[in-house]
Each structure stands twice: as structure tokens, then as C-alpha cells.
Amino acid sequence: MELLRFTTAGSVDDGKSTLIGRLLYDSKSIFEDQLEAVKRASIRKGNEQINLALLTDGLRAEREQGITIDVAYRYFATPKRKFIIADTPGHVQYTRNMVTGASTANAAIILIDARNGVTEQTYRHSYISSLLQIPHLIVCVNKMDIVNYEEKVYEEIRENFSAFASKLSVKDIRYVPISALKGDNVVVYSENMPWYGGGTLRYILENIHVGSDWNHLDPRFPVQYVIRPISDKYHDYRGYAGRVAGGVFRKGDKILVLPSGFISTIEAIDLFEQELEEAYPPMSVTLRLKDDLDISRGDMIVKENNIPKVDQDIDVMLCWMNNKPLTPGTKYYLKHTTTDVRCMVKEIKYKVDVNTLNQVDDGADLKMNEIARVALRTTKPLFFDSYNQNRQTGSIILIDEGTNNTVGVGMII
Amino acid sequence: MKYNLNHLRELESESIFVMREVAAQFENPALLFSGGKDSIVMVHLARKAFWPSQLPFPLFHIDTGHNFEETITFRDTLVKKLNARLIIGSVQEAIDKGRVVEEKGYAASRNLLQTVTLLDAIEKYKIDAALGGGRRDEEKARAKERFFSHRDEFGQWDPKNQRPELWNIFNGRKNQGEHFRVFPLSNWTEMDIWQYIYLENIELPSLYFTHERDVFIRDGVWYADAPFMMKKDSEEVIRKMVRCRTIGDISCTGLTLSSADNLEDIISEIAATRVTERGSRTDDLRSESAMEDRKKEGYF
Numbered sequence: 001m002e003l004l005r006f007t008t009a010g011s012v013d014d015g016k017s018t019l020i021g022r023l024l025y026d027s028k029s030i031f032e033d034q035l036e037a038v039k040r041a042s043i044r045k046g047n048e049q050i051n052l053a054l055l056t057d058g059l060r061a062e063r064e065q066g067i068t069i070d071v072a073y074r075y076f077a078t079p080k081r082k083f084i085i086a087d088t089p090g091h092v093q094y095t096r097n098m099v100t101g102a103s104t105a106n107a108a109i110i111l112i113d114a115r116n117g118v119t120e121q122t123y124r125h126s127y128i129s130s131l132l133q134i135p136h137l138i139v140c141v142n143k144m145d146i147v148n149y150e151e152k153v154y155e156e157i158r159e160n161f162s163a164f165a166s167k168l169s170v171k172d173i174r175y176v177p178i179s180a181l182k183g184d185n186v187v188v189y190s191e192n193m194p195w196y197g198g199g200t201l202r203y204i205l206e207n208i209h210v211g212s213d214w215n216h217l218d219p220r221f222p223v224q225y226v227i228r229p230i231s232d233k234y235h236d237y238r239g240y241a242g243r244v245a246g247g248v249f250r251k252g253d254k255i256l257v258l259p260s261g262f263i264s265t266i267e268a269i270d271l272f273e274q275e276l277e278e279a280y281p282p283m284s285v286t287l288r289l290k291d292d293l294d295i296s297r298g299d300m301i302v303k304e305n306n307i308p309k310v311d312q313d314i315d316v317m318l319c320w321m322n323n324k325p326l327t328p329g330t331k332y333y334l335k336h337t338t339t340d341v342r343c344m345v346k347e348i349k350y351k352v353d354v355n356t357l358n359q360v361d362d363g364a365d366l367k368m369n370e371i372a373r374v375a376l377r378t379t380k381p382l383f384f385d386s387y388n389q390n391r392q393t394g395s396i397i398l399i400d401e402g403t404n405n406t407v408g409v410g411m412i413i
Numbered sequence: 414m415k416y417n418l419n420h421l422r423e424l425e426s427e428s429i430f431v432m433r434e435v436a437a438q439f440e441n442p443a444l445l446f447s448g449g450k451d452s453i454v455m456v457h458l459a460r461k462a463f464w465p466s467q468l469p470f471p472l473f474h475i476d477t478g479h480n481f482e483e484t485i486t487f488r489d490t491l492v493k494k495l496n497a498r499l500i501i502g503s504v505q506e507a508i509d510k511g512r513v514v515e516e517k518g519y520a521a522s523r524n525l526l527q528t529v530t531l532l533d534a535i536e537k538y539k540i541d542a543a544l545g546g547g548r549r550d551e552e553k554a555r556a557k558e559r560f561f562s563h564r565d566e567f568g569q570w571d572p573k574n575q576r577p578e579l580w581n582i583f584n585g586r587k588n589q590g591e592h593f594r595v596f597p598l599s600n601w602t603e604m605d606i607w608q609y610i611y612l613e614n615i616e617l618p619s620l621y622f623t624h625e626r627d628v629f630i631r632d633g634v635w636y637a638d639a640p641f642m643m644k645k646d647s648e649e650v651i652r653k654m655v656r657c658r659t660i661g662d663i664s665c666t667g668l669t670l671s672s673a674d675n676l677e678d679i680i681s682e683i684a685a686t687r688v689t690e691r692g693s694r695t696d697d698l699r700s701e702s703a704m705e706d707r708k709k710e711g712y713f
Contacts, residue, residue, distance in 0.1 A: 001419055001420050002417060002419065002420060003418075003419075003420040003423045003424070033688050033689055034689060060702045060705055061573055069573065070557055070572075070573075070575065071557075072556050072557060073549045073556055073599075073600070074550075074556070075549070075550045075600075075602045077602070077604065081420075082420040082602075082605070084600055096577060099579070100577050100578065100579055103579035103580050104579075104580060104581075210417075211416060211417045214416070216416055224430070224433045224434070224437060225433045225436055225437050227463060227464075227465070227466050228466070229465045229466040229467070230466075231465070231466075231467075233465070234465045234466075237465055241433055241462070241463075242433075243426060243429075243430045243581070248416065270464070271461070272460070272461040272464045273464065280416045281416075282418065282423060282426050282427070283418065283422075283426050284425075284426040284427075284429035284430050284433070284462070286464075297437055321577045333586065335582050335584060336582075337582075338437070391580065392580065392581070395579070395580045395582065396582075397577075397579065397582050397584060399584055399586055404584070404586035404587055404588060405576055406576045406577045406578070406584045409577065409579050
């Protein structure tokens with residue numbers, strides 16, 4: 001069974017909670033005691049119907065205010081796949097939460113209300129999904145029951161969206177007309193829309209090809225931890241532990257170590273008591289090399305004929321996550337793969353309006369939830385790829401030196 | 414299709430990555446060990462993460478004194494087998510010293526008292542990262558947890574002000590006196606845990622399999638009888654075939670009537686069940702936000 005991570009974004013009334021509730025309920029992932037608890041809470045709050053949003057809105061403040069503040073993770077499984085949903089709020093002031101939910105997703109569900117068609121919120125969710133390089137977008141035209149299941153309504157929305165989507169860099173876009181409330185095309189095929197020839201939402205989620213979502217071309221192994229046992233039996237053991245971030249490493253492969261430039265050969269790939277022939281993303285393994293080299297955390301093992309970029313000057317699309325705005329000239333800690341360096345913000349080149357995708361040239365600072373192209377200078381060279389090529393080696397976070405908070409997240413261009 | 418991991422291997426790899434980050438980013442981590450299945454899986458993953466080295470952190474048990482005997486026997490055998498270090502925070506000791514006051518009445522439990530003991534022990538042993546086996550699918554407040562969850566100098570969790578956590582970049586920076594709780598099993602479900610135990614053939618305490626025991630029923634939940642369990646006159650002790658679906662201490666662990674004596678049967682039992690595993694945990698049923706409230710104070 002494979003794992004698929006997907007994200008949803010939405011605000012009150014757009015049917016997101018109903019949709020998630022239905023996916024969970026119809027796959028028997030809501031348990032009786034959870035449903036009882038939600039029923040009790042709904043009655044106490046004076047709701048007429050069972051409010052399925054209470055399943056995901058886990059914090060007291062969220063339930064009190066009836067809003068989703070943070071990302072909530074929900075889990076369900078069908079006989080074909082295990083799913084992790086990152087459920088995020090959809091308003092513009094929660095851009096940072098949407099970005100967080102999108103960072104690990106294989107797929108994004110874009111919900112469009114059939115009555116309203118493509119709106120500003122649709123643009124925003126789609127742009128964020130594209131910026132975070134979510135490989136698959138599933139556009140759900142919801143509330144089809146209210147528009148009498150009319151094909152014309154669906155087709156018009158589909159055309160509008162695909163015209164806009166040509167501006168995005170998403171590999172795979174699917175469309176499905178649904179009614180989350182009535183259950184049409186969510187888990188069960190709808191008899192109300194015989195004109196629709198595609199699969200149900202769940203069918204799409206179960207069958208999207210996720211194997212190719214990892215980079216299998218460019219071998220990248222950020223060294224995370226050096227294993228040197230202090231025991232007689234493993235006296236000479238020296239292993240480099242880490243998670244493969246790209247490409248395939250095989251026993252016997254010739255490798256190159258950054259930054260030293262040393263060359264060696266993979267002697268063995270260990271996973272516990274087992275020796276593997278090869279390792280690929282996202283496997284956590286331990287590499288042993290033929291030669292005794294000076295390698296430590298933050299180094300990267302790659303192949304001689306396929307070296308990432310090595311530079312102290314990087315441009316990133318940065319999403320700002322903190323109340324205190326970013327200003328050029330400020331210094332931050334920067335984390336990239338297993339490396340920690342310091343960096344200085346050299347310049348904010350332009351901001352992006354997440355609702356229109358237009359570049360805007362305003363302001364000397366970057367405020368919370370804003371996204372901009374920013375130039376950074378690091379104290380040591382980073383070994384990186386562009387985010388479009390590799391989400392693992394192309395992402396960074398910025399940390400405030402005073403509070404230690406994560407204040408910004410960036411996709412390397 | 415060749416380069417695809419199945420879901421258990423992907424979760425395993427994620428957890429191993431998180432554990433290695435902890436070993437790399439912190440000076441004095443410890444692995445919270447209760448003797449329950451999740452912490453046993455945690456130990457297994459830690460062995461995988463650092464093999465052939467020994468665990469780079471001690472096991473850390475918060476002992477309420479109201480344990481099932483089987484849990485303690487299992488713990489001590491495991492510690493010996495792994496040649497691991499064990500540190501213990503004792504709730505009984507905290508009661509004796511007057512740090513906490515025992516609850517009274519029939520529903521008395523030492524569950525809440527664990528928080529003070531846990532925070533005291535974290536301070537005493539200067540632990541800067543406590544690895545816990547909490548999972549997001551367990552409970553709605555847990556669903557909001559980060560992998561790396563920051564605690565202030567009072568050990569408190571501020572759920573409305575958590576650090577953003579993206580990709581697999583984990584920020585463990587902190588100021589003096591603060592610490593982290595780290596949850597490598599965040600993305601596992603109860604079913605994943607059982608399937609993984611089966612896949613890896615991980616040894617468990619006998620409590621998880623059916624056995625005969627003195628039990629009594631209260632508010633529809635079966636409890637084990639023990640000398641410190643106060644019973645009402647109407648609560649009659651009888652012998653039943655039961656097993657634990659989750660193990661806490663005796664006072665808050667509901668038992669399942671079951672004949673499952675092997676992992677296959679347990680997995681089919683869980684696949685068919687319509688109640689969550691914490692559905693019979695008295696500690697969670699106290700109020701709608703019982704878990705959130707406890708976690709803010711510094712609970713597991």
C-alpha cells in the first residue's frame with residue numbers, strides 16, 4: 001500500500017469540512033466515539049446539523065470561534081492507499097498555513113463552489129500549490145446539486161480554470177464535479193451526472209501516480225549523522241546516516257563528497273541488520289565508503305557527473321511567516337537539508353500578489369503571509385538544486401536569531 | 414513502480430530521519446518509554462536509526478506506581494537486552510515529597526500527577542528533547558502537534574503559537590531552560606503501528622494478548638482490579654478473558670473483552686472496531702479539551 005499526502009484549503013461555507021467528513025465517514029475512518037463527541041459538541045453549540053468541522057478543529061479556540069487556525073492532519077485508508085490530509089484554512093491571512101500544508105503534499109484539492117465559479121480564493125490556492133510544486137491538482141466543482149447538476153456550469157468553470165492554469169507550473173490537473181453534501185462523485189459514482197465520464201474523487205486519489213513525485217535522477221545524500229559505534233565488534237565501523245534526497249545510490253557506485261571534493265566508492269548500504277543493493281528517496285539508510293574520509297553532518301554525497309549548484313548567493317521565493325516583517329540587511333539563521341548557516345537578506349526583488357499572480361514592486365519590507373523573490377547571501381556555500389527540480393535540496397527556512405522562531409520559508413529559484 | 418516504498422517503509426524512514434535529527438541537534442535527549450506499544454515501536458525505530466551503535470539516549474519512564482506488573486517486567490528485560498540506560502521519574506516520590514497531592518474518590522487517577530513528575534525529571538536530568546510516541550490520529554489536540562514541539566521554560570505548550578514546520582526541515586533551536594518534545598510517530602495511525610509490529614515481528618508485553626484477569630465494570634468500561642483501585646459496593650469483581658488495546662497505568666486503562674491471542678487476530682479486531690483506542694481511556698474523557706488542557710501544562 002502506498003502513502004498519498006494531500007492538502008485542502010478552504011474557508012467556512014465552501015464545503016471543505018463536509019467533503020473531508022464524507023471521505024472519512026465513507027471510508028469508515030470516523031469512529032463512533034468521535035462521532036458521539038462531535039454530536040455532543042454540535043448540540044452544545046446549538047448547531048442544527050452535526051458539524052463535521054469539529055472533527056478537524058482540534059483546539060479549544062478553533063471550536064469556540066468556529067474557524068480553522070492551524071493545519072490539522074487527518075488520516076484515513078482505503079484498501080488501496082493510506083492518506084494523510086493536511087487541512088488548512090483558506091483566507092489570505094492564513095497563507096502561511098496553506099504553504100505549510102502544501103510543503104509535503106503530493107496532491108491538492110482545489111474546491112470551487114459551482115454557484116460562484118472561479119474566485120480569488122481559487123487563484124490563491126492554486127498559486128500556492130503551484131509555488132510549492134504540488135505535482136497533482138484535483139479541481140472539485142462542488143455543490144453541483146444546487147445548480148441542478150448542469151453540465152454547462154461545470155464545463156464553464158473547467159474552461160475558466162484551465163485558461164488560468166496555463167500560468168501555473170503544475171504537471172497534472174484533474175477535474176471532477178461533486179456534491180460533498182449529497183455524496184455525488186466523492187466515493188460513489190453519481191447517477192445525477194451521467195455526462196461526466198471521469199472517476200470519483202476517491203478513485204482519483206487512489207490512482208494518481210505518486211512514484212514519480214520524487215526526484216530519481218540527481219543523486220543527493222545530505223549527511224545527517226555519523227555513526228561510529230564504540231564497541232569491539234564494530235570497532236572500525238564508520239557509517240554516514242541520512243535520508244536519500246534524490247537519485248539512486250547503488251553499492252559500488254563512485255561518489256563525490258561536498259564540500260571537500262573527495263572521491264570514493266560506496267562499500268555498503270546499511271539499514272539495521274540488513275545490507276541493501278540500492279537506496280532511493282525517501283529512504284533513511286547508512287552509507288559506508290571504501291575510504292576513510294573526513295565527512296560530517298551538513299556534507300553532501302553526490303555523483304561526480306551530477307553535482308548540485310554550490311553558491312553563497314541564492315535567490316528564493318520567500319513566504320514570510322512572522323509578525324515582525326523582514327527587511328533587507330537583516331541576518332538570520334538558515335537551515336537547508338542538514339546544514340545550518342547564517343545569512344543576510346540582500347534585496348527584496350519583487351512581491352507576488354497571491355490573488356492575481358501579478359508582480360508588485362511595493363514596500364521595503366515583507367510582511368506576514370506575503371510572498372516575494374528575495375536575494376540571500378550565506379556565510380558558507382550551500383549545495384542545492386532549484387526547488388522545481390528537487391523539493392528536498394531546494395528548500396530553506398529562516399530562523400530569527402533572537403527568538404529562535406521559524407520566520408520565513410523559501411523555495412530556491 | 415520499482416522505486417516506490419510502501420506506506421509502512423515510508424513512515425519508518427520518516428521516523429528514523431526525525432530521531433537522527435534529534436541526536437544531531439540536541440545535547441541531552443531521552444526517549445519517553447511507558448511500556449506501551451507505541452514506545453516499544455519507538456525503541457525499535459531508534460535501534461534501526463543508530464545501528465550498530467547503541468541508542469544515543471536513555472529510556473525515560475514516568476512511573477505512576479500503579480503499573481501492570483507485566484509492563485515493568487517487560488521494560489526491565491528490554492533495557493537489559495539493549496544495554497540501554499534507564500532513568501525514572503517517580504510519581505510516588507513526588508507524592509511523598511509533597512510536590513503533588515493524590516486525587517481522592519473512586520475515579521482517582523495519578524494521570525494528571527505525571528505532568529509535574531515529568532517536568533521535574535526533565536529539569537533534574539537536564540533533558541533538552543524528550544522523544545514521545547504520541548500520534549496525531551490519537552486525539553484532536555494531538556492532531557495539531559508538530560514533530561518538533563517547543564516547550565517554554567515552564568514546560569508549557571502554546572498551541573496557538575507554534576513554529577511553522579515545513580518539508581523535513583526541523584528547527585530545534587531554543588533558549589536556556591526551554592526544551593522540545595519530539596514526536597517521530599506523528600503520521601502513524603493505530604493500524605500502522607500494529608501492521609508494523611507484525612511486519613517487523615516486534616515483541617510486546619503479554620498484556621496486549623488475551624489473558625484471564627480479575628476485572629470489574631464501571632460506566633461501561635472494564636478495569637483491572639488492583640489493591641489501590643477503590644470499588645463501589647455495586648462493582649463486583651469477576652474473572653474475564655481480556656486484553657489491553659492501549660496501556661496506561663491500571664487506573665485509567667480500559668480493557669477489551671477479547672479472545673485475540675496473536676497479532677493477526679488483533680489486527681482483524683482493530684480493523685473491525687468502531688471505537689477509537691483512546692475511547693476507553695478515562696483520562697481523555699474528563700472534558701472535551703482534556704488532552705489540550707493537559708498538554709498545555711506540559712503533559713506527554
